Amino acid sequence: MTEKNSMPGSNSGLPDLYRHMRRVRTFEERVGELFVRGKSAGSMLHLSVGEESAAVGVCSHMHDGDTFTTHHRGHGIFLARGADPARMMAEIAGKETGYCHGKGGSMHIADMGLGHLGANAIVGGGIPAVVGAGLAARNGKKDVVSLAFFGDGATGQGILYESMNMAALWRLPVMFVCINNQYGMGTRIDQATANPRLHERAEAFGLVARTVDGLEVEEVADAAAELIAGARAGKPAFLAIECYRFYGHARKDKSPYRAEAEEAEGRNKDPVLRARTKLIESGIMAETDLDAMDAEIAQEMDATIDFAVSGNEPQMSSMFRDVYAPEEAEPEPVRTRIERILARQ
Amino acid sequence: MIETTYRGALRQALTDAMQENEAVVIMGEEVGRYGGAYGVTKGLIDEFGEDRVIDTPISEAAIVGAAVGAAMAGLRPVAELMYVDFIGMTMDQLANQAAKIRYMFGGQIGVPMILRTQGGTGRSAGAQHSQSLEAYVMHTPGLRLAMPATVEDAYHLLRQAMKQPDPVVFIEHKGLYTMKGELDTSAEPAAWGKARVMREGSDVVIVSYSRQLHHALAAADTLEKENGIQAAVVDLRTLNPIDFATIRPLVEQAGRAMVVSEGVMTAGVAAELAARITEECFDYLEDPVVRVAGEDIPISVSPLLEKHSVPTPEFITEVARMMLK
Numbered sequence: 001m002t003e004k005n006s007m008p009g010s011n012s013g014l015p016d017l018y019r020h021m022r023r024v025r026t027f028e029e030r031v032g033e034l035f036v037r038g039k040s041a042g043s044m045l046h047l048s049v050g051e052e053s054a055a056v057g058v059c060s061h062m063h064d065g066d067t068f069t070t071h072h073r074g075h076g077i078f079l080a081r082g083a084d085p086a087r088m089m090a091e092i093a094g095k096e097t098g099y100c101h102g103k104g105g106s107m108h109i110a111d112m113g114l115g116h117l118g119a120n121a122i123v124g125g126g127i128p129a130v131v132g133a134g135l136a137a138r139n140g141k142k143d144v145v146s147l148a149f150f151g152d153g154a155t156g157q158g159i160l161y162e163s164m165n166m167a168a169l170w171r172l173p174v175m176f177v178c179i180n181n182q183y184g185m186g187t188r189i190d191q192a193t194a195n196p197r198l199h200e201r202a203e204a205f206g207l208v209a210r211t212v213d214g215l216e217v218e219e220v221a222d223a224a225a226e227l228i229a230g231a232r233a234g235k236p237a238f239l240a241i242e243c244y245r246f247y248g249h250a251r252k253d254k255s256p257y258r259a260e261a262e263e264a265e266g267r268n269k270d271p272v273l274r275a276r277t278k279l280i281e282s283g284i285m286a287e288t289d290l291d292a293m294d295a296e297i298a299q300e301m302d303a304t305i306d307f308a309v310s311g312n313e314p315q316m317s318s319m320f321r322d323v324y325a326p327e328e329a330e331p332e333p334v335r336t337r338i339e340r341i342l343a344r345q
Numbered sequence: 346m347i348e349t350t351y352r353g354a355l356r357q358a359l360t361d362a363m364q365e366n367e368a369v370v371i372m373g374e375e376v377g378r379y380g381g382a383y384g385v386t387k388g389l390i391d392e393f394g395e396d397r398v399i400d401t402p403i404s405e406a407a408i409v410g411a412a413v414g415a416a417m418a419g420l421r422p423v424a425e426l427m428y429v430d431f432i433g434m435t436m437d438q439l440a441n442q443a444a445k446i447r448y449m450f451g452g453q454i455g456v457p458m459i460l461r462t463q464g465g466t467g468r469s470a471g472a473q474h475s476q477s478l479e480a481y482v483m484h485t486p487g488l489r490l491a492m493p494a495t496v497e498d499a500y501h502l503l504r505q506a507m508k509q510p511d512p513v514v515f516i517e518h519k520g521l522y523t524m525k526g527e528l529d530t531s532a533e534p535a536a537w538g539k540a541r542v543m544r545e546g547s548d549v550v551i552v553s554y555s556r557q558l559h560h561a562l563a564a565a566d567t568l569e570k571e572n573g574i575q576a577a578v579v580d581l582r583t584l585n586p587i588d589f590a591t592i593r594p595l596v597e598q599a600g601r602a603m604v605v606s607e608g609v610m611t612a613g614v615a616a617e618l619a620a621r622i623t624e625e626c627f628d629y630l631e632d633p634v635v636r637v638a639g640e641d642i643p644i645s646v647s648p649l650l651e652k653h654s655v656p657t658p659e660f661i662t663e664v665a666r667m668m669l670k
Contacts, residue, residue: 041646042469094469094647105471105646121473122431123403156402157434184403186379192402257378314647319654323642331641334610335660338635342667345632 007082008060017217018275021052024076026301035251041094048076050246053271054179055080057220061228067115067133068147069126072107074119089304090311097311124157134172145173153184167236168206175231176238181245186257202238214243244269346529352522354499372399373425382427409435416458429464443512444487460514467520475644477608482514489513490584494558496526501534518556540588546575550595553605554581564661600631607655610638
């Protein structure tokens with residue numbers, strides 16, 4: 001059985017944070033397996049392995065009703081907000097049983113019910129939506145916050161700066177979360193920006209800004225707690241989380257543009273392993289208990305593949321659905337038009 | 346004569362142009378060390394250096410805008426937009442700047458730049474990485490538009506584009522990069538702006554471009570074998586300029602025409618072509634000009650839905666049969 005609506009909360013201690021990070025890690029590994037088995041819809045699968053602390057640490061301080069957008073590497077964030085991993089996997093396989101009925105895929109998974117305003121395949125494309133969601137929260141006097149998750153690559157996009165300025169100007173309940181995994185596709189951060197101290201940009205706009213080390217999930221969670229609380233009170237924030245992208249840009253990319261030594265060092269910054277070691281060394285959990293927890297998660301995530309593979313293909317009739325609202329007419333298929341035109345001749 | 350791929354031919358064109366002209370620079374996301382998202386610029390940074398093969402941040406608007414300025418200041422920039430779907434982010438620089446500078450400033454200066462990009466379906470890349478947006482470009486006076494369908498044109502059309510005095514948007518198809526073919530770089534290509542008749546036929550004329558050209562050719566083969574129908578097939582090569590002189594006599598002879606495009610049907614390239622053929626060849630037409638185009642919907646990640654969102658060879662064949670019944 002896969003677990004629905006399983007997410008970390010603000011009272012989560014390290015065992016719970018670890019468990020959720022492990023779920024993200026294992027889910028991403030299964031996505032890789034789905035691809036290898038030839039069952040994914042395409043190969044544009046961007047894994048967040050190495051970035052689990054960002055997803056879990058930040059999401060642990062989000063509440064029901066809060067909204068968020070993610071970039072193309074957003075599986076972990078969605079999972080940490082309570083997504084059903086089976087429906088996620090089915091979407092990644094392009095199946096009718098997926099979150100978006102096979103129309104979105106890995107880069108466009110969303111569930112409005114969980115406050116997910118959408119994953120995005122345009123770099124920076126999802127960022128300004130949180131400004132709008134912040135306006136709606138302010139005008140509706142709702143105690144909710146809206147978070148934009150994006151990678152370091154998006155700091156090259158002008159729309160980030162336009163959005164940060166608006167959020168600061170209007171004191172919106174908004175937070176910008178930059179998951180700095182050091183790489184925008186094949187370009188390392190220092191090859192893409194002259195000043196890699198990204199939080200300084202946010203400060204320049206008047207946001208409360210911090211950078212934290214993604215190796216320590218508790219540090220991420222503590223920073224998120226403080227900044228999100230501030231954002232709720234009308235002090236918009238920016239949080240950069242330093243981590244390392246363990247694998248290539250997408251599933252097929254073997255990252256020939258970076259040295260093996262660099263990769264090995266980067267993979268030492270493993271937030272999941274770090275939390276595990278801490279739990280054992282501090283005597284909070286025994287290794288055998290952690291093994292049992294991991295095994296249970298592995299079983300849960302194995303089931304996501306079965307669910308995805310056994311799901312139906314979308315029906316052809318669904319092709320014209322949801323271009324417009326359900327009460328509106330669907331676009332007329334090309335075939336229908338041609339048959340009608342030629343029948344008159 | 347060499348055996349190469351569409352991708353290899355594009356790379357050869359860039360290499361030759363860079364060797365010939367110091368002013369040619371390539372700029373875009375992942376064009377250097379990575380070698381291009383689809384491998385077109387692989388190795389060029391080693392041969393020409395970082396000052397001429399320039400990796401940029403993920404800043405599409407500024408990439409195109411910088412290319413505009415570089416072209417005005419004497420360089421011959423080839424900017425790369427990784428996916429044509431990202432054109433929205435560059436649209437001001439492309440449509441309000443590059444396209445209008447010559448006219449607004451009374452002909453004082455042109456913007457001889459190339460925007461190389463790729464589009465189309467076939468990789469389950471989803472709604473924001475699979476579109477065919479050539480109509481956005483064709484709808485903007487001041488921009489030239491080239492869309493190569495063959496290995497030969499991947500080379501020759503790009504070389505010709507790089508000699509144009511005005512901005513050219515050069516859209517490749519992601520489904521063609523591995524297509525093999527023979528290339529003679531010294532051959533005299535069809536002139537810039539000239540369409541190519543790929544196949545003669547007197548029953549129906551199929552006008553197409555980019556990957557759909559191959560679907561049209563496959564359909565024409567089937568129609569000949571199974572129905573004895575002779576379909577002429579035209580590769581437009583450039584959508585601005587449009588070579589109507591080549592299309593007209595074929596349509597006047599056959600009396601029937603079909604336009605095949607992967608872009609969406611409504612207000613698309615196929616609509617423009619169908620209108621043009623109808624206006625210019627009205628007295629000769631036996632049937633309305635038929636648009637076989639992309640459905641008026643976004644592209645799904647599901648391979649099944651994706652495949653049927655755009656014309657297939659089977660559908661083109663079927664429509665031709667309906668026309669000639």
